[in-house]
Amino acid sequence: MRVxxxxxxxxxxxxxxxxxxxxxxxxxxxxxxxxxVEAAVKALNFSPSLAARALAGRRSFQIxxxxxxxxxxxxxxxxxxxxAQCKEQGVRMLAQPADVASPTLAAExxxxxxxxHVDGVILSSPVTDAPAVLVELERRGIxxxxxxxxxxxxxxxxxxxxxxxxxxxxxxxxxxEGHKRIGFIVGHPNHMASDQRLFGYRRAxxxxxxxxxxxxxQPGQFDFSSGAAAAEALLSLGEPPTAIFASNDDMAAGVxxxxxxxxxxxxxxxxxxxxxxxxxxxxxWPPLTTIRQPTRDLAYTAAGLLFSEEGVVIHRRLxxxxxxxxxxxxxxxxxxxx
Amino acid sequence: MRVxxxxxxxxxxxxxxxxxxxxxxxxxxxxxxxxxVEAAVKALNFSPSLAARALAGRRSFQIxxxxxxxxxxxxxxxxxxxxAQCKEQGVRMLAQPADVASPTLAAExxxxxxxxHVDGVILSSPVTDAPAVLVELERRGIxxxxxxxxxxxxxxxxxxxxxxxxxxxxxxxxxxEGHKRIGFIVGHPNHMASDQRLFGYRRAxxxxxxxxxxxxxQPGQFDFSSGAAAAEALLSLGEPPTAIFASNDDMAAGVxxxxxxxxxxxxxxxxxxxxxxxxxxxxxWPPLTTIRQPTRDLAYTAAGLLFSEEGVVIHRRLxxxxxxxxxxxxxxxxxxxx
DNA sequence: CCACAATAAGACAGCGTTGTCAGTTTCAAG
DNA sequence: CTTGAAACTGACAACGCTGTCTTATTGTGG
Numbered sequence: 001m002r003v004x005x006x007x008x009x010x011x012x013x014x015x016x017x018x019x020x021x022x023x024x025x026x027x028x029x030x031x032x033x034x035x036x037v038e039a040a041v042k043a044l045n046f047s048p049s050l051a052a053r054a055l056a057g058r059r060s061f062q063i064x065x066x067x068x069x070x071x072x073x074x075x076x077x078x079x080x081x082x083x084a085q086c087k088e089q090g091v092r093m094l095a096q097p098a099d100v101a102s103p104t105l106a107a108e109x110x111x112x113x114x115x116x117h118v119d120g121v122i123l124s125s126p127v128t129d130a131p132a133v134l135v136e137l138e139r140r141g142i143x144x145x146x147x148x149x150x151x152x153x154x155x156x157x158x159x160x161x162x163x164x165x166x167x168x169x170x171x172x173x174x175x176x177e178g179h180k181r182i183g184f185i186v187g188h189p190n191h192m193a194s195d196q197r198l199f200g201y202r203r204a205x206x207x208x209x210x211x212x213x214x215x216x217x218q219p220g221q222f223d224f225s226s227g228a229a230a231a232e233a234l235l236s237l238g239e240p241p242t243a244i245f246a247s248n249d250d251m252a253a254g255v256x257x258x259x260x261x262x263x264x265x266x267x268x269x270x271x272x273x274x275x276x277x278x279x280x281x282x283x284x285w286p287p288l289t290t291i292r293q294p295t296r297d298l299a300y301t302a303a304g305l306l307f308s309e310e311g312v313v314i315h316r317r318l319x320x321x322x323x324x325x326x327x328x329x330x331x332x333x334x335x336x337x338x
Numbered sequence: 339m340r341v342x343x344x345x346x347x348x349x350x351x352x353x354x355x356x357x358x359x360x361x362x363x364x365x366x367x368x369x370x371x372x373x374x375v376e377a378a379v380k381a382l383n384f385s386p387s388l389a390a391r392a393l394a395g396r397r398s399f400q401i402x403x404x405x406x407x408x409x410x411x412x413x414x415x416x417x418x419x420x421x422a423q424c425k426e427q428g429v430r431m432l433a434q435p436a437d438v439a440s441p442t443l444a445a446e447x448x449x450x451x452x453x454x455h456v457d458g459v460i461l462s463s464p465v466t467d468a469p470a471v472l473v474e475l476e477r478r479g480i481x482x483x484x485x486x487x488x489x490x491x492x493x494x495x496x497x498x499x500x501x502x503x504x505x506x507x508x509x510x511x512x513x514x515e516g517h518k519r520i521g522f523i524v525g526h527p528n529h530m531a532s533d534q535r536l537f538g539y540r541r542a543x544x545x546x547x548x549x550x551x552x553x554x555x556q557p558g559q560f561d562f563s564s565g566a567a568a569a570e571a572l573l574s575l576g577e578p579p580t581a582i583f584a585s586n587d588d589m590a591a592g593v594x595x596x597x598x599x600x601x602x603x604x605x606x607x608x609x610x611x612x613x614x615x616x617x618x619x620x621x622x623w624p625p626l627t628t629i630r631q632p633t634r635d636l637a638y639t640a641a642g643l644l645f646s647e648e649g650v651v652i653h654r655r656l657x658x659x660x661x662x663x664x665x666x667x668x669x670x671x672x673x674x675x676x
Numbered sequence: 677c678c679a680c681a682a683t684a685a686g687a688c689a690g691c692g693t694t695g696t697c698a699g700t701t702t703c704a705a706g
Numbered sequence: 707c708t709t710g711a712a713a714c715t716g717a718c719a720a721c722g723c724t725g726t727c728t729t730a731t732t733g734t735g736g
Binding site: 002004005006016017020023025048049050051052054055056057058134214 | 691693694695696
């Protein structure tokens with residue numbers, strides 16, 4: 001039924017071991033032999049069984065991507081980046097949703113590894129910072145790379161962007177546009193990036209000599225409705241902000257919706273800024289001023305590191321970019337004279 | 339290193355075959371024995387190797403989900419539905435992006451199956467209607483289920499919704515709101531659903547006695563920018579439509595953006611309707627009147643069919659729902675008197 | 677209490693590869 | 707030529723399970 005390495009070896013007139021050598025690009029195969037084998041592989045349309053390879057050899061040609069993130073756009077980009085790298089490397093990707101809050105998470109990850117023999121694991125935030133998972137992976141000695149982890153102290157590679165600087169950049173941009181009362185919507189508490197973005201916001205305010213006001217900071221969950229709720233709270237303040245910086249695009253979309261509903265003109269009366277530059281940022285009106293996070297590249301690079309020389313720990317920072325679109329503008333005149 | 343069935347058998351004091359029986363819930367194991375084995379499994383934290391199971395047995399405990407769809411929200415829901423079902427069944431999901439336009443698609447799918455030994459395949463539109471893929475799957479005799487296929491004539495199960503009726507419902511709703519000139523933005527030509535939605539639109543017009551006007555129909559690609567382009571074309575007509583029905587939400591978001599840019603009030607001067615009810619529909623302003631397509635359920639049900647009794651072909655239709663939100667309203671007065 | 681079926685458990689081969697090791701050919705230097 | 711190392715190739719045993727077949731052990735009607 002199934003075409004096996006045996007069939008190939010018969011057609012090529014060599015031993016199965018030689019076919020295996022060709023498949024794995026090992027040394028010590030005469031060019032003429034290699035060609036005959038390759039021809040046979042092509043003729044029979046042979047694809048080696050990953051199961052058999054995993055069982056017999058040291059590699060499984062599979063890696064796992066573990067994520068728990070409720071922004072579909074973000075996940076989509078992460079998947080795409082990892083996938084692209086896997087394709088280049090001839091490796092399969094197992095995309096695995098997870099729940100960082102689950103007490104069985106580490107056990108599930110362990111089970112996944114045992115079951116599938118994956119060669120490595122990509123962790124996406126916030127799974128990057130689930131201690132139980134990290135312990136489990138280290139105990140197994142399986143290579144893994146983290147995308148946008150909260151801390152870099154682990155002895156494992158990671159790729160990330162400078163969330164603090166990015167939030168600082170955005171806040172500074174708003175200050176330069178004349179805004180003094182800038183609302184901030186914090187991200188999901190599970191994500192370390194949330195704190196860092198908040199820190200960047202405060203740092204920019206400090207540097208510009210703008211007093212930090214706790215009532216202008218609202219909690220959020222990185223989703224649309226929490227953004228809307230936070231916007232309602234901010235806009236019903238006695239002295240509402242002239243700009244709102246939501247720490248991701250989904251929440252910024254929520255802010256826009258509330259502004260529209262309350263008939264507040266954006267950006268004339270209120271500037272709105274997001275973070276991530278997901279497709280959503282350009283799908284809303286006005287299109288969002290945001291931080292372009294190189295999500296796809298982060299994922300692509302992360303997977304690349306997984307396949308790179310073993311034992312070398314690399315922390316690679318990718319550059320973000322401030323994207324100015326229609327949702328932000330000069331502060332209203334009356335806000336400029338205190 | 340790795341915990342194997344042998345370790346379990348040693349701890350439980352039985353043969354590996356008996357452990358295998360317990361794992362696979364086979365008959366002929368005394369309750370007491372089963373309990374001892376289960377205890378050993380738990381104590382050792384044993385997860386059986388899928389590779390070994392696939393190689394030795396008839397099942398691999400893996401299925402593949404193949405898709406090529408450029409709406410991240412849609413894919414996300416599909417993945418989630420299939421994933422949920424897989425989790426219940428204790429089976430792994432291989433999410434596999436693909437390109438229906440690629441001439442090597444069928445070969446890739448074949449390779450995937452050979453490599454991974456998957457027990458079954460879920461096809462998401464438009465891969466559902468790639469003849470080469472269907473031929474390849476049938477040739478291999480591997481079970482597969484299609485989500486929202488263009489045709490139901492194949493001898494394989496499928497789940498779908500009534501795209502014609504849904505588009506008819508939406509169009510009728512707009513007509514009932516007094517609209518006579520209703521623009522329509524067609525979906526991606528690769529998707530059979532595109533034709534069906536167009537047909538539903540025409541059917542509703544016909545029944546209501548509204549003349550069909552070809553210039554009111556614009557092509558699209560199911561993405562934001564093609565929706566925007568189509569809107570520009572429609573709104574610059576000599577006599578522009580009072581409503582635009584985009585055949586998915588992404589394109590409807592594009593229409594909204596153009597309306598905002600051209601300073602056309604929605605829904606006062608222009609009603610905008612979408613299709614799918616992805617999260618995007620509620621993230622834009624005004625929130626979209628749309629058709630709720632039970633995407634997640636379709637996927638969940640599809641995976642369920644894959645695991646159900648073999649050989650039974652089932653075509654299951656899931657119910658859609660017209661969701662009226664703020665983006666549509668009565669036609670402008672002057673449009674009501676011809 | 678016996679015969680015989682139903683139930684329960686184990687021995688062993690084999691799934692399709694790779695790792696190891698041994699054997700054969702090639703080739704350059706003496 | 708001869709020799710020895712380097713280049714090549716193959717035989718065979720794993721890998722961790724399940725399928726098949728065989729061998730107990732238990733239960734049941736006559």
